[in-house]
Amino acid sequence: MMTTTEQLYQLYLQHSVISTDTRKIGSGSLFFALKGDKFDANTFAKQAIEAGAAYAIIDNPEYQLGERYLLVDDVLTTLQDLARHHRRQLQIPVVGLTGTNGKTTTKELINAVLSQHFKTQATQGNLNNHIGVPLTILTIDATHEAAVIEMGANHQKEIELLCSIAQPSHGMITNVGKAHLEGFGGVEGVKKGKGELYDFLAPQPPKGGAFEKQDRIAFINSDDAVLMEMADARHLHHVVYYGTQDIDNLISGEIIENAPLLTIQWTNNTTGQTYTVKTQLTGAYNLNNILAAISIGTYFKLSAKEINAGIEGYQPKNNRSQIVQTATNTLICDYYNANPSSMMVAIENIGKIDAKRKVLILGDMFELGDESPAEHLIVIQKALDTPVDERIFIGKDFPAAAKSMNHQPSAIDHFYLTAEDAIAGLKKNPIKNSTILIKGSRGMALERLVELF
Structure with missing residues (x-):
């Protein structure tokens, strides 16, 4: 008999640690026997149980050796469905972001800022794909107050899939540029692929006629003509702008030192107050990433002191700037x-x-x-x-x-x-x-x- 998503979710509530690697089995965890190009983890199901997993989720009946071996049609799809179901139970803001460049740094900055006020969960490292996103969603528990989910892609329809799992209430595209051109089919393909996040954030017309109201919020760099054009084409209703100009932006800012660490001056255009923050980042291109994090912190009512503490405390790693x-x-x-x-x-x-x-x-x-x-x-x-x-x-x-x-x-x-x-x-x-x-x-x-x- 096949195990349903709802049945599996009840087990997940008792065994919330997910394992996919038999070398790192969590005691009492759920082991998902994923397949790769060079391996089939169904063959490791018994090893996972012996190492302490409570249950092994498999999709090959040959390896079903007892009641603790749960058979499903496809392990990867089941993992994604489980994460999708769990996400629907969460009543917290989930910030989803993608982009050609800067998404990991921006994710880390947003997390650093929001963590000054909320208990947050964020994508670890760059686990931003069709496996990493559901794994991250399944680490969010009842104690978390916000989440930041990075979504990567190298072909079209991938961001669409990840949005269906993460279901971001707030979203951001850092930029659209020349990357993975082979997989996307050129620059226009990149725009279309990254724009799938805006598609998710946009109000969807019901069968009866006018657009329905939604609370999904997009944060957009108003200096980026490509992003502005993409947003306009999708009729985004709820938008928060940031950039280098004062007009129409919640937050604006500029670099006042680059030697090589950046010092930023930023203004809350609602209050007119201006602040200075010394960062541990280099690269003028990181100005937009920093302003993105500041705009989200400001939107969620963090104080300037909390925002600056998050920015100043963030130290880049993983060989990024x-x-x-x-x-x-x-x-x-x-x-x-x-x-x-x-x-x-x-x-x-x-x-x-x-x-x-x-x-x-x-x-x-x-x-x-x-x-x-x-x-x-x-x-x-x-x-x-x-x-x-x-x-x-x-x-x-x-x-x-x-x-x-x-x-x-x-x-x-x-x-x-x-x-x-x-x-x-x-x-x-x-x-x-x-x-x-x-x-x-x-x-x-x-x-x-x-x-x-």
């Missing part, structure tokens, strides 16, 4: 991921930073499909136009792009096909007394360079 100070250099470690949009703003930022000597180290960008040669060419041109003292390009795509533009490397330009080649070159010609941006796709593993500086 992370400052590392060595004996001789200042490193901007931003090699968790890279795409054309994030590359451009990172390069632009180091051009604006107040530093005596600047170095660019850029690694290839992945998942760009047929657009890869053109996008690497644009990044090289941006790098060449930026005032720095040394440029290092790593990977096969950058030299190919440089060759296509007939670029003759100057004394400050260096091209390496692999990170190993770059390491060898940097050992022969060490960099000292510099501010260094290290930026590239995760697959380039540029963290191996850090010890050289």
Whole structure:
């Protein structure tokens, strides 16, 4: 007999810890036997029970060895349905966010701010996909007062699925840019895919006629023409704006120092009060992420003191705009991921930073499909136009792009096909007394360079 979602939910209320890895079985947990490209966790169900799981949820009857082995049609779908059902029981604000760049940093900032006043739950790390989102929803319990859910995607209809699970009451798209172009089918595909969050937030017309009223709130950067256009096309009714201008924005702000850590001045345009906050973030592009968190904190009636405490206390990690100070250099470690949009703003930022000597180290960008040669060419041109003292390009795509533009490397330009080649070159010609941006796709593993500086 198949186990229903309602039956499983009653067991979840007694065993609220979810396990998907037999190496990390929680005592008394529910083990979900998920499948992967190279494994079928049905084969580990018995091991999970022996390790302390209360029940194992499986979708292969061959592994049903007793009453504690619960058979379902599909384990992944069941996990998502369970999370969807649990979400419907929660009467708390759930902030859902997506975007091409900055969504993890923005999620962390929002969580840091809201945590000053509420008990919050947020996506851990970047567990933002069709498995990570339901797992996060299922960690929310009756003690939580707010949640922040990050939603990632590399193809259309994925955000739609994640919204159906997380059912955000409040939402935000950080931006729409050039990432996962291959999966989305180009920039317009990215807009459509990310816009699925706005689709969820928009009032839905009932069968009878006029739009029904909804309380779902969208937070939108009014400086971003693309987001404004996307929102207008969906007739969003409940919108809170933020940006750099005073007019029509709940919150506005600007950078007053970037050396390389940011100091921000922001204004609550309802009260007219202005405040200053020193951050542990670098990168002018993080201004929008910070203002997003401030706008949400303000909307939820946090005091300026609470908001600033959250912003000031947030320290970036996971190699996202992370400052590392060595004996001789200042490193901007931003090699968790890279795409054309994030590359451009990172390069632009180091051009604006107040530093005596600047170095660019850029690694290839992945998942760009047929657009890869053109996008690497644009990044090289941006790098060449930026005032720095040394440029290092790593990977096969950058030299190919440089060759296509007939670029003759100057004394400050260096091209390496692999990170190993770059390491060898940097050992022969060490960099000292510099501010260094290290930026590239995760697959380039540029963290191996850090010890050289």
